[in-house]
Amino acid sequence: MPITFEKGTGTFHLYNDHISYVIRLAAGSYPLHVYWGRRVHAVSEDVLARLTPYTDATFSLHETPLDRLPQECPVFGGADLREGMLHIRHADGTSALDLRYAGHRISQGKPKLEGLPCARGEGAQTLTITLCDAPSGITVELAYTLYEDIDIIARSMRIVNSGMQSVQIDRALSACVDFEQADFSLLTLSGAWARERAPYMRPLVPGDQGTSTARGASSVQTSPFMALLAPNADETHGDVYGFALCYSGSFTANVHVDQQFMARAQIGIQPFNFCWTLEAGASFQTPEAYLVYAPDGLGGMSRQFHALVHRHITSSRYANTARPLLVNNWEATYFQFDEEKLLSLARCAKDVGIDLFVLDDGWFGHRDDDHSSLGDWFDDLHKLPGGLTRLSEQIHALGMKFGLWVEPEMISPDSDLYRAHPDWCIHVPGRERLESRHQLVLDLSRSDVRDYIVEVITAALRRGHVDYVKWDMNRNISMWGSAALPPERQQELGHRYILGLYDVMGRIVSAFPDVLFESCAGGGGRFDLGLMCFMPQAWCSDDTDAWMRCRIQSGTSLVFPPSTMGAHVSAVPNHQTGRITPLFTRAAVAMGGTYGYELDLTKLPQEELDEIRALNRRVKAMQPLLLYGTFYRLRSPFTGSDAAWMSVSQDRSEAVVTYVLSLAEPNVQPKLLRLEGLDPDRRYRDEDSGGVYGGDELMFRGIPLKKPWGDFVAQQFHLTAEA
Numbered sequence: 001m002p003i004t005f006e007k008g009t010g011t012f013h014l015y016n017d018h019i020s021y022v023i024r025l026a027a028g029s030y031p032l033h034v035y036w037g038r039r040v041h042a043v044s045e046d047v048l049a050r051l052t053p054y055t056d057a058t059f060s061l062h063e064t065p066l067d068r069l070p071q072e073c074p075v076f077g078g079a080d081l082r083e084g085m086l087h088i089r090h091a092d093g094t095s096a097l098d099l100r101y102a103g104h105r106i107s108q109g110k111p112k113l114e115g116l117p118c119a120r121g122e123g124a125q126t127l128t129i130t131l132c133d134a135p136s137g138i139t140v141e142l143a144y145t146l147y148e149d150i151d152i153i154a155r156s157m158r159i160v161n162s163g164m165q166s167v168q169i170d171r172a173l174s175a176c177v178d179f180e181q182a183d184f185s186l187l188t189l190s191g192a193w194a195r196e197r198a199p200y201m202r203p204l205v206p207g208d209q210g211t212s213t214a215r216g217a218s219s220v221q222t223s224p225f226m227a228l229l230a231p232n233a234d235e236t237h238g239d240v241y242g243f244a245l246c247y248s249g250s251f252t253a254n255v256h257v258d259q260q261f262m263a264r265a266q267i268g269i270q271p272f273n274f275c276w277t278l279e280a281g282a283s284f285q286t287p288e289a290y291l292v293y294a295p296d297g298l299g300g301m302s303r304q305f306h307a308l309v310h311r312h313i314t315s316s317r318y319a320n321t322a323r324p325l326l327v328n329n330w331e332a333t334y335f336q337f338d339e340e341k342l343l344s345l346a347r348c349a350k351d352v353g354i355d356l357f358v359l360d361d362g363w364f365g366h367r368d369d370d371h372s373s374l375g376d377w378f379d380d381l382h383k384l385p386g387g388l389t390r391l392s393e394q395i396h397a398l399g400m401k402f403g404l405w406v407e408p409e410m411i412s413p414d415s416d417l418y419r420a421h422p423d424w425c426i427h428v429p430g431r432e433r434l435e436s437r438h439q440l441v442l443d444l445s446r447s448d449v450r451d452y453i454v455e456v457i458t459a460a461l462r463r464g465h466v467d468y469v470k471w472d473m474n475r476n477i478s479m480w481g482s483a484a485l486p487p488e489r490q491q492e493l494g495h496r497y498i499l500g501l502y503d504v505m506g507r508i509v510s511a512f513p514d515v516l517f518e519s520c521a522g523g524g525g526r527f528d529l530g531l532m533c534f535m536p537q538a539w540c541s542d543d544t545d546a547w548m549r550c551r552i553q554s555g556t557s558l559v560f561p562p563s564t565m566g567a568h569v570s571a572v573p574n575h576q577t578g579r580i581t582p583l584f585t586r587a588a589v590a591m592g593g594t595y596g597y598e599l600d601l602t603k604l605p606q607e608e609l610d611e612i613r614a615l616n617r618r619v620k621a622m623q624p625l626l627l628y629g630t631f632y633r634l635r636s637p638f639t640g641s642d643a644a645w646m647s648v649s650q651d652r653s654e655a656v657v658t659y660v661l662s663l664a665e666p667n668v669q670p671k672l673l674r675l676e677g678l679d680p681d682r683r684y685r686d687e688d689s690g691g692v693y694g695g696d697e698l699m700f701r702g703i704p705l706k707k708p709w710g711d712f713v714a715q716q717f718h719l720t721a722e723a
């Protein structure tokens, strides 16, 4: 799996067994984008000669504006008049840049990014191309990591100010791909609280299109991801190009279709409300972007992203390991609990085979509702007379693990912390401090704030002897301002916040190597690859309704595998929608993620507890397959009245298929559901019904569904290959 450089033509070729990515230096200076797609031996054609009347020998910036050429690192302020990856304001206020090739290196593995999380690089190779703007001394290092085992290229950019004066960076993106044609459809994810990550598709048109957020978090409203689908590409067929960003803050993912119907796809930190002063000698590292090419549709793209997460992002401590079945007290008690209530819930959970008890919001300060105490991470001895320590001991004595909810980034105005440090929150002096959920955001750009968080959260986790942490974050930033930053650096706050968050998370997570961390942001408000580098799973949504979860988990699965999606069985009527769904449906849908419960088990009748006990045995038996199997979306809940998905083991000897129908109709015959990913030459037995089918029959004809009866019913098939 090499990265090669052909000196004569100035051509870089990055390839593995399936994909090629080709870059060529025009006139030895400007890296042009030549090709990205299915593996080719080489690209012999001269892009420069075809697209312009010039050759390498006659090319000059003056005669042939880069405006018409597909580039790897377009910049504004020179011969390209489109928006590019980088925009710099020099000390004199001007923005001209002429970045020319200054060298390259090819190295084994993958360097870490300073201050930012990124994928690991086992078995990978990295090409770093250095470009330099001679008059200013601005140097850019473009990094491309090629993997052997996945069809993904990781890209990032590092900007070094080798000049004598400081400059302002107004825009610094992570990746740009200039496609020569624009006949694609663009897919992005949009949503809202409790309705996260719904896919939206539209054909590209001239001008700008894409998705972005300026909320300071990757957000529930969108997701740092986009995909371009070639004509006729769909879930199972056709060329798809996917882009995802390893970043948790404001971002942009944009496609610009220009006068020549070329499509410039770019992804990176949101330039709006961003400006960074780069002192002489300093450097700025952009987050990492992942570029997937898949010839087998959106499903193929997702499977590449899932492999990236499992092999190179999820901490190796949790990759391919069983995750504990948990019960969380949030929807069971909200803030109204005491030690005895929690223990009765835990005892009941233990009795039905649940491994982990999670204590959610309300255990600290004097927090009986969401009006107070964030920042005061000290046990509420009215609710828990023995504090976390005694509760944890009692939970452990039951033979269960103990988990704890925290929201370290926040501060309540009604808290001792706020009274002691009113300037520790993000705010603008002289303006109202805008509360949301009665709370303000701590200024994580400050090292004193970060040190406090690390100290006080670490102490709580130690005192509670915790085995699991749910790290929540329940509001976005408003009234952007930091008491610790000078005026000229205020627009650095968004990125500095995220760097501060990564610092705090890195210190806390590494201090507890055996603790399982799950991120959360009022549901799925920060469901991104950046946080997944620290925490292998994330609460997918505050919406626990089974049918809504079919949608949310389906949209989420475009980028993220089931092992990342916190999914729990909750009470009916559902607390978000009022819908009543059968227990088996709620469980089958929760099996599409890291499985748990979020309801008061002590109030359930014995027959439901018996069913839950049996369901827990089923989940445990199938868990490696459910979480780490190769994932296929079979029916989309966004386009029809049903949803279906399946996971197949690596050796194709086992599969689990889940089908959910929303509204029942009378007088309809049972249907066949076509499966994927099986071995066509083997025979599979349905462990529940005993039915035996050929793999080819299941994939090309379909598995017979049972006659549907009732709304929101689920069917599940656990298939094992016969010896």
Ligand code: DGJ
Binding pocket: 330, 360, 361, 405, 472, 474, 520, 521, 522, 523, 539, 541, 542
């Ligand atoms: C939002 C989370 O998404 C919920 O699960 C719960 O933890 C609440 N916060 C607690 O305040």
